[in-house]
Amino acid sequence: MSPKPSEHPVPRTLIAALPHEERRGWLRHGLAALAISALGLAVAGSVSLTTSAETTSGMAGLDTRLEQVAGSATPSNRSATTLGAAPQTRGFSVAQQGSTQPFERPDPAVAAADARVRAAVVKERAAQRAEDLSKTAEDVTRATRDASSKVREKNLAATDRQIRENAVRIATERRKRAIAARIAAEYERKRAEAAAAAAAAQAKATASARTEAAAEAESSAESSAESSTTDEQASSSVPDEEASPTRSPSRSSRSSGRSPMADSGDISSSSRGVSPVPGAVIGAHFGQVGIWARYHTGLDFRAGQGTPIRAVKSGVVLYAGNSGNWAGNHVAVKHRDGMTTMSSHMSSMAVSAGQNVRAGQVIGYVGQTGRAFGAHLHFELYPQGVKYGDLYRAINPSPWLSRNGVYTR
Ligand SMILES: [Zn+2]
Incomplete structure (x- = not known):
């Protein structure tokens, strides 16, 4: 096709200057080009309309591609448009003049x-x-x-960190606990030590006290009458007697010596007592009211000056001396049954405090020291727990003497 429009628009004057046949071919071709260009425009418009909604960069690129496609599909697009205005009016005349075939054919x-x-x-x-x-x-x-893996990584790191922190915390806690336990153990140990020391001191004190008591008991205990040896001790069978504040001085000066025992017949068995003054008659009974302050607190044995006074039963001498009161020279003996006998107004004493005596052993001699009218033995009995000399707590000796085989008249 020779009249194919060039890339450059053809001036109208040039078209007008062309011969008739030439002009007609031009027009025909121009119309076809116009139609194609219109279609191309329509296609491009529709595409751009549909794609205008797209916002992605990919679609924008597609737009330009589509436009290129559209442009290539209608190569005479621009020139035809510029040409179209003038020949349009002529195109009708062409259509009226000839057939519409050439126009419809390209459709x-x-x-x-x-x-x-x-x-x-x-x-x-x-x-x-x-x-x-x-x-x-x-x-x-x-x-x-990536994000999830990153998150997972982060989580893992966080978890790991937390685990490590936890481990550190646990270790610290454990260390603290261990230290606390060690401190507690140390404290406990110290306390135990202190307790042990206190217990040891206590035990020591107790032991020393017991030793003292044992020594005292030993010194005060009396060998049984049946025993053949004087060394045999009845330790702790005789309770320790509390010292009288008024009469205690002699306690410290008691003799450890033991008076030798005579195997005389007047020494009875432990079950039988011995009269303080065998054969003596009772001058005054217990509870009698007379010259005494309230009542007679003992038994009076009538006997001459110097008559031996014997221990009724075995026991330990609690006191032997004169404290300057009504009793004069007197001796107190504590017996195994807990009773304490006290003999007063002695002319002299044959024993000393702390000494063990056997039943029937001479402990002193009849006299009239203290507040006494004539020589006699004033004999008193004190029950267990009562201090000798506590006059008005003395009890009647007669029943006790009778229980021990000593009958008074
Ligand atoms: Zn009397």
Whole structure:
């Protein structure tokens, strides 16, 4: 086709200057080009309309591609448009003059091209979109994966850190507890030590006290009458007697010596007592009211000066001396049954405090020292727990003497 429009617009004057036949061909071709260009425009417009909604950069690129496609589909686009204005009016005249065949003929071809273009466009667009979508999906997946892995990593790191911190905390806690336990143990040990020391001191004190008591008991204990040896001790069988504040001085000066025992017949068995003054008559009984302050607090044995006074039962001498009161020279003996006998107004004493005496042993001699009228033995009995000399707590000696086989008249 020789009259194919050039890339440069053809001036109108030039068209006008062309011969008639030439002009007609030009017009015909121009109309066809116009139609094609209109279709191309329509296609481009529709594409740009549909794609204008797209905001992604991929779609924008597609737009330009589509425009290029549209442009290439109508190569005479621009020139035809510029040419179209003038020959349009003439085109009608051409149509009126001749048949419409040449005008309608290109239609199916154009439509086919259009359809092809559309299909291509749609296809390309779909492919592009799919590609973009897949790419986006891939990106999203990768990003998600990255993000999740990053998050997981972070979580793992955090967990790890926490675990480490926990371990450190636990270790610290354990160390603290161990220290506290050690301190507690130390404290406990010290306390135990202190307790042990206190117990040891206590035990020592107790032991020393016991030793003292044992020594005292030993010194005060009396060998049994049945025993053949004087060394045999009845330790602790005789309770320790509390010292009288008024009469105690002699306690410290008691003799450790033991008077030798005579194997005389007047020494009875332990079950039987001995009369303080065997054969003596009772001058005054217990509880009698007479010259005494309230009542007679003992038994009076009538006997001459110097008559031996004997221990009724075995025991330990609590006191032997004169404290300057009504009793004169007197001796107190504590017996194994807890009773204490006290003999007063002695002319002299044969024993000393702390000494063990046997039943029947001479402890002193009848006299009238203290507040006494004539020589006699004033004999008193004190029950267990009562201090000798506590006059008005003395009890009647007669029943006790009788229980021990000593009968008074
Ligand atoms: Zn008396």
